[in-house]
Amino acid sequence: MLPLHPAIFRRLCDVTTPDQTDTDQTERHSGDLAPQYVPGEVETRRYQGWVDSGYFTADASSPAPSYTIMIPPPNVTGSLHIGHALDHTLIDALVRRRRMQGYNTLWLPGTDHAGIATQNVVERELAKEGLSRHDLGRTEFVERVWQWKGEYGGKILGQMRRLGDSVDWTRERFTMDDGLSRAVQTIFKRLFDDGLIYRAQRIINWCPRCMTALSDIEVDHSDDDGELVSIRYGDGDTEVVVATTRVETMLGDTAVAVHPEDPRYTRLVGKTIELPLTGRRIPIVADPHVDPEFGTGAVKVTPAHDPDDFEIGRRHDLPSLVIMNERGVITASGPFEGLDRFEARPAVLAALREDGRVVAEKRPYVHAVGHCGRCGTTVEPRLSLQWFVKVGPLAKAAGDAVRDGRVRIYPAQLAARYFDWVDDMHDWCISRQLWWGHRIPVWYSADGEVRCVGPDDERPGEGWTQDADVLDTWFSSALWPFSTLGWPDDTADLRAFYPTSVLVTGYDILFFWVARMMLFGLYAMAGAGADESVPFRKVSLHGLVRDAHGKKMSKSRGNTVDPLDWITRFGADATRFTLARGASPGGDVALSEEWVVGSRNFCNKLWNALRFALINGAKASPGGDTLQPSDLGSLSVPDRWILSRLGSVIADADALFDEFEFAKVSDLLYHFAWDEVCDWYLELAKPALNGDDPAAAELTRRVLGHVLDQLLRLIHPLMPFVTEELWTALTGGESVMIAAWPSGLVTAGEAESDDTRSATTPAADPAAEAEIESLMRLVTAVRRFRADQGLRPTQPVPAVFDGIGATLLAPHERSIRSLLRLTEPGDGVAFTPNASVEAESITVELDTSSGIDLAAERRRLEKDRALAVADAEATERKLANSSFVDRAPAEIVAKSRARLAAAQAEIARLDERLATLPQAAGQ
RNA sequence: GCCCGCUUAGCUCAGCGGCAGAGCACCCGCGUGACAGGCGGGAGGUCGGACGGUCAGCACGUCCAGCGGGUACCA
Numbered sequence: 001m002l003p004l005h006p007a008i009f010r011r012l013c014d015v016t017t018p019d020q021t022d023t024d025q026t027e028r029h030s031g032d033l034a035p036q037y038v039p040g041e042v043e044t045r046r047y048q049g050w051v052d053s054g055y056f057t058a059d060a061s062s063p064a065p066s067y068t069i070m071i072p073p074p075n076v077t078g079s080l081h082i083g084h085a086l087d088h089t090l091i092d093a094l095v096r097r098r099r100m101q102g103y104n105t106l107w108l109p110g111t112d113h114a115g116i117a118t119q120n121v122v123e124r125e126l127a128k129e130g131l132s133r134h135d136l137g138r139t140e141f142v143e144r145v146w147q148w149k150g151e152y153g154g155k156i157l158g159q160m161r162r163l164g165d166s167v168d169w170t171r172e173r174f175t176m177d178d179g180l181s182r183a184v185q186t187i188f189k190r191l192f193d194d195g196l197i198y199r200a201q202r203i204i205n206w207c208p209r210c211m212t213a214l215s216d217i218e219v220d221h222s223d224d225d226g227e228l229v230s231i232r233y234g235d236g237d238t239e240v241v242v243a244t245t246r247v248e249t250m251l252g253d254t255a256v257a258v259h260p261e262d263p264r265y266t267r268l269v270g271k272t273i274e275l276p277l278t279g280r281r282i283p284i285v286a287d288p289h290v291d292p293e294f295g296t297g298a299v300k301v302t303p304a305h306d307p308d309d310f311e312i313g314r315r316h317d318l319p320s321l322v323i324m325n326e327r328g329v330i331t332a333s334g335p336f337e338g339l340d341r342f343e344a345r346p347a348v349l350a351a352l353r354e355d356g357r358v359v360a361e362k363r364p365y366v367h368a369v370g371h372c373g374r375c376g377t378t379v380e381p382r383l384s385l386q387w388f389v390k391v392g393p394l395a396k397a398a399g400d401a402v403r404d405g406r407v408r409i410y411p412a413q414l415a416a417r418y419f420d421w422v423d424d425m426h427d428w429c430i431s432r433q434l435w436w437g438h439r440i441p442v443w444y445s446a447d448g449e450v451r452c453v454g455p456d457d458e459r460p461g462e463g464w465t466q467d468a469d470v471l472d473t474w475f476s477s478a479l480w481p482f483s484t485l486g487w488p489d490d491t492a493d494l495r496a497f498y499p500t501s502v503l504v505t506g507y508d509i510l511f512f513w514v515a516r517m518m519l520f521g522l523y524a525m526a527g528a529g530a531d532e533s534v535p536f537r538k539v540s541l542h543g544l545v546r547d548a549h550g551k552k553m554s555k556s557r558g559n560t561v562d563p564l565d566w567i568t569r570f571g572a573d574a575t576r577f578t579l580a581r582g583a584s585p586g587g588d589v590a591l592s593e594e595w596v597v598g599s600r601n602f603c604n605k606l607w608n609a610l611r612f613a614l615i616n617g618a619k620a621s622p623g624g625d626t627l628q629p630s631d632l633g634s635l636s637v638p639d640r641w642i643l644s645r646l647g648s649v650i651a652d653a654d655a656l657f658d659e660f661e662f663a664k665v666s667d668l669l670y671h672f673a674w675d676e677v678c679d680w681y682l683e684l685a686k687p688a689l690n691g692d693d694p695a696a697a698e699l700t701r702r703v704l705g706h707v708l709d710q711l712l713r714l715i716h717p718l719m720p721f722v723t724e725e726l727w728t729a730l731t732g733g734e735s736v737m738i739a740a741w742p743s744g745l746v747t748a749g750e751a752e753s754d755d756t757r758s759a760t761t762p763a764a765d766p767a768a769e770a771e772i773e774s775l776m777r778l779v780t781a782v783r784r785f786r787a788d789q790g791l792r793p794t795q796p797v798p799a800v801f802d803g804i805g806a807t808l809l810a811p812h813e814r815s816i817r818s819l820l821r822l823t824e825p826g827d828g829v830a831f832t833p834n835a836s837v838e839a840e841s842i843t844v845e846l847d848t849s850s851g852i853d854l855a856a857e858r859r860r861l862e863k864d865r866a867l868a869v870a871d872a873e874a875t876e877r878k879l880a881n882s883s884f885v886d887r888a889p890a891e892i893v894a895k896s897r898a899r900l901a902a903a904q905a906e907i908a909r910l911d912e913r914l915a916t917l918p919q920a921a922g923q
Numbered sequence: 924g925c926c927c928g929c930u931u932a933g934c935u936c937a938g939c940g941g942c943a944g945a946g947c948a949c950c951c952g953c954g955u956g957a958c959a960g961g962c963g964g965g966a967g968g969u970c971g972g973a974c975g976g977u978c979a980g981c982a983c984g985u986c987c988a989g990c991g992g993g994u995a996c997c998a
Binding site: 033036037228243244245246291298301306307308311367413416417420424507549581584591592597601602603608667671678792821871878882887889895899 | 979995
C-alpha cells in the first residue's frame with residue numbers, strides 16, 4: 001500500500017482535526033514548531049510571563065511621555081461578554097503599540113460598584129434565604145454586598161487575563177475604594193459650596209419597582225399604544241373639554257390651563273370649574289405653554305404627576321396634589337384608593353363614562369412612554385425631594401472642550417450627537433433611594449439645618465442625621481479618569497498620567513459616561529489649565545457587537561457569542577483579530593463563527609510562515625538590525641520588492657492606528673502577511689534559499705528574517721500571543737512586547753542608546769515593485785492557462801514567453817520555474833529575450849505542436865478580445881470628447897491614452913494569436 | 924415630531940470624484956516540498972429609486988422609498 005499524504009488521509013477518513021489538543025506542545029523549541037498553532041497552553045504561559053516581567057506596570061517617574069487609558073469600569077457583577085472583548089481588544093492594541101513605541105503606558109483596570117445592578121443581585125441572593133434587605137437593615141445589608149463583592153465580584157478582571165489585556169494590575173481600582181470615595185465626597189462638597197449641587201422638590205423619573213429616582217438617560221422611551229380620552233370638565237357656561245392619555249391622574253388635577261390669547265377661553269380665565277368625580281373646584285389659568293392648536297386648546301394640570309404641569313403649577317402657584325405613592329398605588333381617598341395605577345385607569349374611565357363626562361375616545365393612540373432602563377417598568381413622573389447637579393456651566397465647558405478641539409471625538413460625526421445632548425442638558429438628578437453606593441455627604445439637624453461634609457471634615461455629632469440616599473452610580477464613574485490616580489491629592493500618578501490619552505468605549509454610553517467625565521474632569525482639574533484639565537484628549541467610539549446578520553445579540557434570540565468560549569476553541573488572538581477586523585470607527589461589528597475560523601486560520605498561517613523561515617535558517621535579531629545598510633546594495637529584486645512593500649505597509653499601518661481604523665489596519669496586515677509575504681515572497685525566496693550561491697542565500701535569510709520580524713511586531717498589538725511565541729523563536733529576544741515598533745516613531749530622549757529603533761527598512765523601490773508585478777502577471781497568466789487546459793501543476797506547459805516580459809523576467813527564470821513548479825529544463829518553457837519588443841503585456845506563446853485544448857483556448861482568447869474591444873471603444877469615446885481632453889488633468893488624459901494604446905495592442909495580439917491558432921482537432 | 928446613519932457580489936461590509944473591491948460562501952483543479960486551518964484558477968454587481976450639477980459620479984446636491992439608531996414636555 002502506498003503511503004498517503006496525511007491531509008488526503010484525513011479527508012478520506014473525514015477525520016476532523018480537533019480544535020485543541022493537549023499534545024506535547026510544551027516540548028517544542030525554536031526551529032521545531034509543530035505544524036499547527038495550538039493557542040491554549042501558550043496563552044496562559046505567556047500571560048503569566050508578561051505579568052511577572054512587570055512590563056504592564058507603569059512608572060510614574062519615567063521621563064518617557066506617558067500614554068494612559070482608563071478601562072471603562074465594568075460592573076462588579078459582570079463577566080466578560082463580547083462587548084467588553086471588543087472594547088478591550090481595541091484598547092490593548094493601542095496600548096501595546098504605544099508601549100513598543102517607547103511610551104510610558106498605563107492601562108488602568110478596575111470595576112464599578114454599579115448601584116442598582118449590584119443591589120439587585122444581592123437582594124436576589126437574599127431572597128433565596130427568604131430574606132429582604134429590610135430584614136437585615138441597612139448596615140448589615142451593605143456589609144452583605146461587600147461580602148458578595150469579595151467572593152464573586154470582579155470575576156471579569158480574571159477573565160481579562162484570557163484576552164491578554166496588558167493592564168497594570170498594581171493599579172486596580174474600584175469605584176467604592178477609600179480613595180475614590182474621598183474623591184466623590186471632595187467633589188460633592190466643592191460643587192455644593194459652588195452652588196452647583198442643590199436639593200429640590202421636582203418631578204423626577206421614578207421606577208415603582210426599583211423604588212428609586214432615575215436620571216433622564218436611565219429612561220428608555222418607546223412608542224406605546226395608549227388611549228386618548230376627551231373629558232368634559234365643568235358644566236353649562238363654564239364647560240371645558242380636555243384630553244389625556246392618563247385618565248387616572250385627573251384625580252390630582254388642580255387646574256385647567258389654556259393659552260392666554262385663545263379667544264375661545266378668555267372669558268373663562270380666572271373662573272373655577274368643577275372637577276368631575278371629586279366635587280372639587282379648580283381654577284382655569286392662562287399659560288403660554290399651552291398649544292392652542294392642539295386638541296381643544298385646553299389642558300388639565302396635574303402638578304404632582306407631570307413635569308410640564310409641575311412647571312405650570314409653579315408659575316400659577318397651584319397646589320400639588322399627590323394621588324399616588326411610591327409603588328404606583330392610588331392614595332387619593334375615595335373609590336379608587338388602593339388601586340394600582342394601571343387598574344385605576346379603566347376604573348376612573350368607567351366612572352367618568354357613567355357620569356357622562358367622556359366626550360370622545362381615540363384608541364389606539366401611539367405616544368412615547370418611558371421605561372426604566374434597568375427593569376423595563378413604566379416610569380412614573382413623581383414629585384419628590386431629590387439632589388441635583390446644576391449642569392449649566394459644567395455642560396457649557398464640556399461642549400467647548402470638544403468645539404475648540406481640546407478633545408477630539410472619533411468618528412467626528414458622533415460629535416454632533418454629543419453637542420445635541422450637552423448643549424441642552426437638563427439638571428442631573430443624582431440621588432438614588434438605594435443602600436448600595438456612595439452615601440450623600442449631607443447631614444440635617446433636627447431644626448432643619450443642612451451641612452455638607454467633606455472627607456476631612458469632622459462628622460456632625462448628636463442630633464444630626466445623614467441623608468439616607470446614595471449617589472447615582474455614574475457620579476463616581478464621572479470621576480474615574482482622575483479619582484483612580486489619587487485625586488484630590490496631588491500624586492505622582494496624577495501628574496504623570498492625567499489627562500488620559502484616549503477614551504475607548506461604545507457609542508451607547510456617550511451620554512451616560514463620556515459626557516459626564518467631561519463635566520467633572522474639566523471642573524475638578526480646572527486648576528491644571530484649559531489644555532490639561534480635559535479627562536482625555538481623544539475619544540474613540542466603537543459600535544455594538546451584532547450577529548452575522550446585523551441583529552442585536554440577546555440571550556432570548558440565542559445568537560450571543562461568548563468570548564470565553566471562542567478563546568477556548570479558537571484562541572484569544574483569533575477572537576481579538578476577528579473583533580478588530582470588524583471595528584470601523586463608530587460602526588457595529590457583525591460576528592459569526594465563520595469570521596473567527598478565518599482569524600484562527602490566519603494565526604496558523606503566520607505560524608507556518610515562521611516554521612518555514614526557521615527551517616530555512618532565517619536570521620533576525622531582537623534589535624531589529626538584522627539587515628545592515630551595506631546589505632542593501634546587493635539585494636535581489638524579490639528582496640527589494642518585499643522590503644519596499646514592508647516600508648509602505650508600516651507607514652500605512654501607523655496612519656491607520658492613529659485614526660483608530662482598526663478594521664482597516666487589520667485588513668492591511670492580513671493581506672500583506674498572507675497575499676504578499678506568504679503567497680509570493682516566500683515562494684520567490686525559495687530558489688535563493690536553496691540555491692548554490694551561499695552569499696545570496698545568506699542575504700535572503702536575513703531579509704526573510706527581517707521582514708517576518710517586522711511583520712510580527714506590527715501584528716503584535718492585535719494578536720499578542722502568537723506573535724510573542726513566534727517572535728521570540730525567530731529572534732531569540734525576550735519579548736516582542738518591548739521590541740521597538742517598526743516605524744521607530746519615538747520622541748527623542750527616551751529611547752535607550754543601544755536601542756536600534758530605526759530598523760533597516762529601505763525606502764520605496766518602485767522599480768522592484770514594477771518588476772515583481774510583471775512577474776506576478778506572467779505567472780498568473782500561465783497558471784490560468786494551465787487551469788483552463790486542465791493541466792496539472794507539475795505538468796509541463798507548452799509555452800514560450802515572448803515580448804518584453806521575457807526580457808524583463810529572464811533573470812527571474814529560476815523563481816518562475818519555482819512558482820510554476822517546473823522542475824525540468826526544456827519542458828516547453830523557453831525564455832527568448834527580445835529587447836526590441838515594446839508591448840507592455842506579457843505574452844505566452846503556445847507551442848502548437850502539443851495537444852492542448854484548442855477549442856477552449858479559442859474561447860478564452862475570444863472572450864479576452866471582446867473585453868479589450870469594449871475597453872478600447874469606451875476609452876476612445878472618452879478621448880474623442882474635447883471637453884475631457886481640454887479640461888481633465890493632464891495625467892488623467894495621459895492615463896487614458898496609455899490605456900487605449902494598451903487595449904489596441906492587446907486586440908492586435910489576440911487577433912494574431914487567433915489567426916495562428918490551429919483549428920481544433922477534427923477540423 | 925426633529926436629528927443622524929445605512930442601502931455596493933449570495934451573506935457581512937470596504938471604497939466616498941478619474942479602470943467596481945475584500946472576507947466568507949459558491950464552481951473547477953491540486954499526492955504541493957511551511958501550512959488541506961493549505962495551494963492554484965474561476966464565476967458573480969447597470970453600486971435602493973428619480974431628477975440635477977461635473978469633461979468625468981458608486982461617491983457631490985435635491986426629492987422619494989426601505990431599514991436602523993438617537994432625541995423629545997404634544998396634553
